[in-house]
Amino acid sequence: MRRRRRILSGPFLVMGSLPVAGTLLVAACQTVGAPVRPIAVTAVAVPVDETGDRTPGSSARRASETRGLWVVRSTLVHPDSVRAMVARAADAGFNTLLVQVRGRGDAYYSGGIEPRADGIQGPPAFDPLALAVREAHARGIEVHAWMNVHLVSSAFVISRDPSHLVNARPGLLAVPRELASELYDVDPASFRYLERLIAHAAADPGIEGLYSSPSAPEVKERVYAVATDLVERYEIDGIHLDYIRYPSGAFDYSRGALDRFKTWIDGRITDDQGPEFAVASAQDPLALVEAFPEPWDEFRRSQITELVERIYVGVKRRRPEVLVSAAVFPDAQESFFHRYQDWEGWLRKGIVDVVAPMAYNPDDGRFAQAISRAAGIAGPERVWAGVGAYLTTYEGILTKIDISQRIGVRGFLLFSYDWSVANGAAAGGRPFLERVGRGVETLTR
Secondary structure (H helix, E strand, C coil), X not given: CCCCCCCCCCCEEEECCEEEEHHHHHHHCCCCCCCCCCCCCCCCCCCECCCCCECCCCCCCCCCCEEEEEECHHHHCCHHHHHHHHHHHHHCCCCEEEEEEECCCCECCCCXXXXXXXXXXXXXXXXXXXXXXXXXXXXXXXXXXXXECCEEECCCEECCCCCCHHHHCHHHECCEHHHHHHXXXXXXXXXXXXXXXXXXXXXXXXXXCEEECCCCHHHHHHHHHHHHXXXXXXXXXXXXXXXXXXXXXXXXXXXXXXXXXXXXXXXXXXXXXXXXXXXXXHHCCCHHHHHCHHHHHHHHHHHHHHHHHHHHHHHHHHCCCCEEEEEECCCHHHHHHHCCCCHHXXXXXXXXXXXXXXXXXXXXXXXXXXXXXXXXXXXXXXXXXXXXXXXXCHHHHHHHHHHHHHHCCCEEEEECHHHHHHHCCCECCECHHHHHHXXXXXXXX
8 A cells, every 4th residue: 555654853763662763773673583484374263352251253244245344553552542443433434444454464363473553552461453353344344454565664653673674684584786786795693784685765755665675485375375364264255465566677786586586587588698697697796687677577476366366265264255355556557567466467367356556636527537447347246445535525525436337346445544543634423434424325316
């Protein structure tokens, strides 16, 4: 999910909740502990809520039109905010909640393989996802587990948990081309390695934070394990993949990715070229990617598609009824060539059930064009229209929902619940979400 970044000023980095002066950055970024291997998911258990009760095991009934809300992790930090969120959604007539249970390589649920999110409050037994599922299903509302796949950390707030991917395995982070040569021979466990990645991400307003390396087998295994664990242990109605892409074409030039590409491209090099490129690649780690730019792009694109397919198959083998969806860039060409996110190919191949083009644009024409194009790929029933509430007005939201209904797509998702509650304008005694919900009802009459 691409959204506005909050840029902090001054020479400070926040590690957890502690401000650390720039001169202490190296020490603050020290890798803690030995590398952690991926953990196999074997337990199949029903999670408990904050009172210790078992979560009911009945999924919500799937609605004919999805009226959904993206719910950012800040709402999942306390039992009261979870209950209030579900109640507000129900009162406003929404029938689907996409709750962000993996925000930055952490867990807004209990018993997973990744560290419990720092911001979760309430009693120790509080399980945000279990409570959301119980409260929502009691009202006939679907719950989809929203996972940020490759975005694993902010550049300004780093988890203090030593088991977090950034701390335990910095060598599994994506590296920008600008730092490729510099970091190629640097030990990822050294202070310098993570310091340079953090500093680069903090200085680039176009990058949301630190990303994991999409081609790393350990990263793929970790994300797959998280997705299948959620499906096995919670009565969720869907898995929703976000940031299932590269941050840009300038990534991933980590040593691991470059070495894996070298193995991948080996069969494409002619006998005559072999000795030449063996020498060149030994002298310059970027020689092969510069010599084979199109295969390099194909390699990166294939890493994303491979993970999407593996998650899809893994989910369907466990629970065929669970929907697998993805939030995608609305411009398919931009997505394909610069983010290596081939969502059109995913639809054609049948490895995702639904895509949600994030058509966050105040212009109705551009919104309609993006949603129509997506609907034309594999049928409108496989598209959710992503509406950016924060970029338009109440009237603009209803207009875009009306456009999506006229196109005939499966439904719409509003980004986001959190913005709508905090910033949406009430009128006539009705909160913003309820105004939107009642407005949608008038469109369908």
